[in-house]
Amino acid sequence: MSTTNKRRHPSPDLSDSEDSTDTKLAILLSLHPSVALPTLLETLLASNGSVTAASSLLAAPPAKKQARQQSSLSKFLQQPLSTSKPLRPPKKGETIHLYTPLSVSASLCPVTLLHSFLPPALATSLLQELLHESNTFAAPQSFRLFDREVTSPHTNGFFLRNPEVEANEYFSYQSRPLEARPYTPSMLAATQMVEAAVNSLLDARYGALRENKPWGLSPQPWSTNAALVNRYQGAKQAVGWHTDEVTYLGPMAVIAGLSLGVEREFRVRRMHPSDADKGGDPAKKGEERESEGAYAVHLPHNSLVIMHPGMQEGWKHCVHPVNAVDLHPVAGDVRINITYRCYRRSLRPELTPKCKCKLPMMMRAVFGPDPPDPDTPRKYFWTCAAPYRVDEGDGKGCSEFWWAEFDADGEPLWGEEKGEEKS
Numbered sequence: 001m002s003t004t005n006k007r008r009h010p011s012p013d014l015s016d017s018e019d020s021t022d023t024k025l026a027i028l029l030s031l032h033p034s035v036a037l038p039t040l041l042e043t044l045l046a047s048n049g050s051v052t053a054a055s056s057l058l059a060a061p062p063a064k065k066q067a068r069q070q071s072s073l074s075k076f077l078q079q080p081l082s083t084s085k086p087l088r089p090p091k092k093g094e095t096i097h098l099y100t101p102l103s104v105s106a107s108l109c110p111v112t113l114l115h116s117f118l119p120p121a122l123a124t125s126l127l128q129e130l131l132h133e134s135n136t137f138a139a140p141q142s143f144r145l146f147d148r149e150v151t152s153p154h155t156n157g158f159f160l161r162n163p164e165v166e167a168n169e170y171f172s173y174q175s176r177p178l179e180a181r182p183y184t185p186s187m188l189a190a191t192q193m194v195e196a197a198v199n200s201l202l203d204a205r206y207g208a209l210r211e212n213k214p215w216g217l218s219p220q221p222w223s224t225n226a227a228l229v230n231r232y233q234g235a236k237q238a239v240g241w242h243t244d245e246v247t248y249l250g251p252m253a254v255i256a257g258l259s260l261g262v263e264r265e266f267r268v269r270r271m272h273p274s275d276a277d278k279g280g281d282p283a284k285k286g287e288e289r290e291s292e293g294a295y296a297v298h299l300p301h302n303s304l305v306i307m308h309p310g311m312q313e314g315w316k317h318c319v320h321p322v323n324a325v326d327l328h329p330v331a332g333d334v335r336i337n338i339t340y341r342c343y344r345r346s347l348r349p350e351l352t353p354k355c356k357c358k359l360p361m362m363m364r365a366v367f368g369p370d371p372p373d374p375d376t377p378r379k380y381f382w383t384c385a386a387p388y389r390v391d392e393g394d395g396k397g398c399s400e401f402w403w404a405e406f407d408a409d410g411e412p413l414w415g416e417e418k419g420e421e422k423s
């Protein structure tokens, strides 16, 4: 491997990369959330900066591995790294602002943040290509939410890595056919780095063979075949609280979002089971009032946010409108976000069910606890998508609904297979 190129970007193995100590600590902290930061720093230094070695040490039974080299660490502790950040959720009505990878990992928020992710020239070319693409994104669309018509005030475009081989029949959250564009050259170039970062994180958390993975997470390496690109112009364009549709992602999805241009806030809020749109017990409605506040993760140009497995099952996220933005030299007042997704082959559009209205059904998760008990299957259901469309009849649809079934790797079990198993 070349040692001459000192440009800072994630190598396929984050543990051996030249990432900053802040990033390494962020990764370590996401792997060992209950270990105090000074201990993480000590262990990282004692391991000559290797995240892998430090993580193994920390996973070992607690011996006499603490309280050495304290003095050499104090310099780091003087940096404003939120070292004393309490491991507590934000209280109702409170928003905890998180600016650094380290402070994100020190929180309970199920995301990893990486700064200065791409080589700067690639980040700029990607931004330029997508600013150009976004000039032809469709105007903001309306959709229906609980009998209200809602417009998400930003634009987006749908991209497939291989549109020529993928059946281009994907449907959006609002059950409209999505017109796919091919990944742009820089999107493709960035893809390899995003995949390396996501897989390093998954390897570190769950083992290279995913031997410690929770129920539903795919054991396969994460690779992206679809991406939604969002464009937010000015301070007010935003997207409201939601989970990402899991129809094609399946259970325990991992999603990586690359931010370019203007810095904006990505807010994340834990949901309680009674907040579920469907299946919630009306008698427990009051619990929603007790739900927690939010984290606001600040996403500067060229940062990557990785949403962990279980986030779509236990948390909602949004991009919050703000009063003003700092202009970006290339993007002006625009923020571009690419959410790289890994659609399952087993949930290709031609395989997913249609309801009695003959519309493709959508799959949704029932909110459950986070972190989940790793062995407990999560709950998902297939539902008629008509209530989410404004252009489809009275919005009631056929109300078809049935529980979705998956194996421990998150692969769907369709009715016949279950029937076969039973017989």
Ligand SMILES: O=C(O)CCC(=O)C(=O)O
Pocket (backbone or CB within 6 Å): 228, 230, 239, 244, 257, 266, 317, 318, 319, 337, 339
């Ligand atoms: O713009 C972002 O960072 C998030 C976008 C998002 O939530 C989505 O595309 O589902």
Ligand SMILES: [Fe+2]
Pocket (backbone or CB within 6 Å): 242, 243, 244, 317
């Ligand atoms: Fe989203």
